[in-house]
Amino acid sequence: MMNVAVIGSGTMGNGIAHVFAQHGFAVALIDVSQPALDRGLATISKNLDRQVSKGSLPEADKTATLGRLQTFTSLEEGVQRASLVVEAATENVELKLQIFRDLDQFAPPEAILASNTSSISITRIAAVTRRPAQVIGMHFMNPVPVMKLVEVIRGYATSEEVTARVMDLSRQLGKTPTEVNDYPGFVANRILMPMINEAITALFEGVAGVEEIDTVMKLGMAHPMGPLQLADFIGLDVCLAILRVLHEGLGNPKYAPCPLLVNMVMAGRLGIKSGEGFYQYTPGSKELAVSERLRK
Structure with missing residues (x-):
C-alpha cells in the first residue's frame, strides 16, 4: 500500500x-x-x-x-x-x-x-x-x-x-x-478568475445586481452556479490572491482585481467561510439572500 x-x-x-x-x-x-x-x-x-x-x-x-x-x-x-x-x-x-x-x-x-x-x-x-x-x-x-x-x-x-x-x-x-x-493561473484559473472579476466589475459599475448577474450566467451560459456565488464558494480572499498572481505574473492590466473585491476582502466579507460575501449564509439553510450591503 x-x-x-x-x-x-x-x-x-x-x-x-x-x-x-x-x-x-x-x-x-x-x-x-x-x-x-x-x-x-x-x-x-x-x-x-x-x-x-x-x-x-x-x-x-x-x-x-x-x-x-x-x-x-x-x-x-x-x-x-x-x-x-x-x-x-x-x-x-x-x-x-x-x-x-x-x-x-x-x-x-x-x-x-x-x-x-x-x-x-x-x-x-x-x-x-x-x-x-x-x-x-x-x-x-x-x-x-x-x-x-x-x-x-x-x-x-x-x-x-x-x-x-x-x-x-x-x-x-x-x-x-x-x-x-507552468504559467500563472495554469488553465482553470487563467480563464475562471477573469470571468469572476468581470462579473464583480459589472456589479461594481451598476450594470446589474448580484442575482441578475448570476441568473444570466446560469440560464444563458448553462453554468451550474453563477460567478458571484462561485466566488463566495471559493473564498473571496482566494480569488483576490489568484488575481494578484495573474496580474503580477503576466503584467497585463486586464487581470487587476476589481476595487469592490479588494474592499470586500479587507472588510472580512470572504463568502461562505465568513458567513457573508455577495450573499449571506445561514448555517443549515440552503436559501440564498443577497448581502444587505450589495442590494440595489
Whole structure:
C-alpha cells in the first residue's frame, strides 16, 4: 500500500486525503494543531456518510477508508514514509516555499513533492528544493470527492517520469488528469478568475445586481452556479490572491482585481467561510439572500 502525506486538513486537504484513503492509499494527514485535524477527520467522516446514504459507497468501505488515515502535527514525522506528498496549505507564496524547503529535508529522497496550489508557480516552488525534477502541481477541484478534474502542472524541471506517474495516480483516484504547463493561473484559473472579476466589475459599475448577474450566467451560459456565488464558494480572499498572481505574473492590466473585491476582502466579507460575501449564509439553510450591503 503506497504511503501518501497530505499537508493541510482544511477544505482541500481533507478532500484530497479522503479520495486517496478511499482508493486504498495509506494517508498521513498533517496540520499544525490537533483540533484542526479533528475537524478535518469529522468532515471526511460526514462526507463518507453522505456517500453511504446515496448508495455509492458500502458501509464497510467507510470503515476501511477511515482506517487508512493517520494524523500528525509534526511535518517531519508525518512525511518520513511518504512516496508522494501533496501540499494543500493556504494559498500563500512564502508559506508554501517554506513548506517545500522543509519537505526537501524531511521527505524520503525518492518522494514526489506535489502542490495543490491554484495559481503559484511550480517552477518557483521547485527551485527551493534539491529535487526540482520531482516537484509537480496536482490542482484538485473543490469539492474534491465529487469533482473529476486534476490539473497536473509541470514545472520547468519536472521530469517526464514524475509527470507520467502523477497522471497515473490521478487516474487511480477515479479522476481525469489534464497536463498543463507552468504559467500563472495554469488553465482553470487563467480563464475562471477573469470571468469572476468581470462579473464583480459589472456589479461594481451598476450594470446589474448580484442575482441578475448570476441568473444570466446560469440560464444563458448553462453554468451550474453563477460567478458571484462561485466566488463566495471559493473564498473571496482566494480569488483576490489568484488575481494578484495573474496580474503580477503576466503584467497585463486586464487581470487587476476589481476595487469592490479588494474592499470586500479587507472588510472580512470572504463568502461562505465568513458567513457573508455577495450573499449571506445561514448555517443549515440552503436559501440564498443577497448581502444587505450589495442590494440595489
